Amino acid sequence: MIKNPRLSAYKRRKVTLPDGRREYRVWRPDLREALADLSAGRADALLCLDLDRAFRDPKDLQDLADVVEFSPHSIVVESCTNSLHMEKGHDNFDAEVRVLVANKASRDAARRVSMARERQARNGQFGGGRRPFGFCLGPPDVPDGAMPDEVVCPWHGGRSCKAGVTTIDYEIEVVADCSHRLLQGLTLRALAAELREGDVSTVTGASWSAETLRDILLRPRNAGFMVHKGQILEGVRAPWEPIVSPEVFKAVCELLTDPSRRVGPGAAPRWHGSGIYRCGICTPLDVVVDEPVTCEVTGGGREPRYRCKERNHLTRNAGKVDELVFANVLYTLTHPDRFDLLAPPAPEVDAQALRGERAAIRARLERMAEDEVLGKRTAGQVAAATRVGKARIAEIEELLNANVTDDPLAEVINSADPVRMWRDMGLANRRLIIDRLFTVTILPSGKRGRGFYPDSVRIDAKQPLRPLLAAVA
Ligand SMILES: [Zn+2]
Numbered sequence: 001m002i003k004n005p006r007l008s009a010y011k012r013r014k015v016t017l018p019d020g021r022r023e024y025r026v027w028r029p030d031l032r033e034a035l036a037d038l039s040a041g042r043a044d045a046l047l048c049l050d051l052d053r054a055f056r057d058p059k060d061l062q063d064l065a066d067v068v069e070f071s072p073h074s075i076v077v078e079s080c081t082n083s084l085h086m087e088k089g090h091d092n093f094d095a096e097v098r099v100l101v102a103n104k105a106s107r108d109a110a111r112r113v114s115m116a117r118e119r120q121a122r123n124g125q126f127g128g129g130r131r132p133f134g135f136c137l138g139p140p141d142v143p144d145g146a147m148p149d150e151v152v153c154p155w156h157g158g159r160s161c162k163a164g165v166t167t168i169d170y171e172i173e174v175v176a177d178c179s180h181r182l183l184q185g186l187t188l189r190a191l192a193a194e195l196r197e198g199d200v201s202t203v204t205g206a207s208w209s210a211e212t213l214r215d216i217l218l219r220p221r222n223a224g225f226m227v228h229k230g231q232i233l234e235g236v237r238a239p240w241e242p243i244v245s246p247e248v249f250k251a252v253c254e255l256l257t258d259p260s261r262r263v264g265p266g267a268a269p270r271w272h273g274s275g276i277y278r279c280g281i282c283t284p285l286d287v288v289v290d291e292p293v294t295c296e297v298t299g300g301g302r303e304p305r306y307r308c309k310e311r312n313h314l315t316r317n318a319g320k321v322d323e324l325v326f327a328n329v330l331y332t333l334t335h336p337d338r339f340d341l342l343a344p345p346a347p348e349v350d351a352q353a354l355r356g357e358r359a360a361i362r363a364r365l366e367r368m369a370e371d372e373v374l375g376k377r378t379a380g381q382v383a384a385a386t387r388v389g390k391a392r393i394a395e396i397e398e399l400l401n402a403n404v405t406d407d408p409l410a411e412v413i414n415s416a417d418p419v420r421m422w423r424d425m426g427l428a429n430r431r432l433i434i435d436r437l438f439t440v441t442i443l444p445s446g447k448r449g450r451g452f453y454p455d456s457v458r459i460d461a462k463q464p465l466r467p468l469l470a471a472v473a
């Protein structure tokens with residue numbers, strides 16, 4: 001007799017069938033045991049309470065039908081609700097159809113569970129599983145007989161935090177810091193190496209790897225976005241303070257998911273200038289602009305071309321433009337005065353203290369705003385204080401950024417073989433170097449036909465070096 005199985009049991013596992021085959025089935029140990037008994041002749045009848053409850057998967061029913069049909073002894077299968085009757089030599093079709101219907105109902109239930117998860121995500125609740133780096137698991141369940149006050153969150157010490165919602169300071173610091181420094185040009189590998197040396201461990205305790213860090217930095221929750229089934233829920237804000245701004249998060253994603261970053265050393269370099277090289281029509285050489293119009297690459301086929309991002313009025317052979325830019329990079333990297341390009345090292349700052357000061361200013365400004373509401377301060381006083389406070393915050397942020405910015409050029413120029421280092425460098429790092437060294441502008445070529453004219457690309461050094469005798473094309 002099969003008792004009611006747990007109805008939520010809808011998970012699949014590999015099971016051994018009576019004939020020894022191993023296949024995926026809804027995991028039902030009770031049913032498997034019954035089938036084995038019937039098949040071995042230890043039992044000759046099977047009684048279920050109800051067909052729908054006993055068989056969630058038509059394949060299970062097929063297994064039972066096989067046992068009934070092919071066993072050397074006779075087997076009778078019956079259910080209390082009369083929904084199932086099987087016997088050797090009978091057509092068991094009716095039972096199978098019923099199971100198919102039951103199975104669909106079960107899938108509908110699974111869908112309902114999934115909708116509940118979405119509701120949870122919308123409310124900012126944690127869906128369960130391994131804790132996301134940066135967030136605690138909340139206070140553990142209180143075991144029988146224990147005092148709740150003594151069973152506390154290992155990270156926060158109390159029982160007030162929430163799983164997947166309450167942040168762990170030293171971990172979100174890692175997320176913010178690595179996101180920013182990645183954008184400033186450090187590689188995942190370099191950051192992971194640094195973390196391996198540090199005090200903050202991964203969630204599993206495994207050693208930090210570039211891949212682990214990448215997974216963490218790509219999490220929308222870092223920017224306070226809620227996710228359901230891989231999609232960011234529009235208009236839903238997480239109940240925690242975003243760790244990085246949406247802009248930083250977006251830039252990190254673009255950087256980490258750029259397929260051209262996976263190009264290994266030696267592969268034909270392409271796409272070096274997308275978003276960097278300027279359109280010479282939209283952004284003429286003699287005009288100073290904050291936001292130059294840049295080019296993107298079109299035609300991933302045989303001859304990709306840089307094209308103005310905004311209008312369809314300028315395209316140029318991407319490979320040829322890159323070649324020209326590379327020649328200028330190599331010229332610069334081998335120039336005797338190349339060390340002059342390196343900026344003096346950023347001043348040593350106490351980042352921890354600066355961050356503390358920034359938080360304190362923010363807290364004070366908030367208190368002042370409350371005081372204004374209570375009439376303890378005038379609006380003018382609060383406005384003046386806010387101005388001063390915000391100016392200091394801006395100053396602090398500049399110091400913090402200066403401190404974490406590594407000149408991407410330094411590593412190359414200080415290396416024993418800058419040319420080789422450039423050649424072995426990943427595309428993202430090369431882009432940093434190009435952008436650091438030059439303003440590249442693709443000029444309109446006029447009506448000179450389809451050829452490539454080197455003088456139709458203007459490459460201006462951001463920090464010009466004294467010209468050497470041998471000029472570069
Ligand atoms: Zn906690």
Ligand SMILES: [Zn+2]
Pocket residue numbers: 279280281282283293308309310311313314
């Ligand atoms: Zn343009």
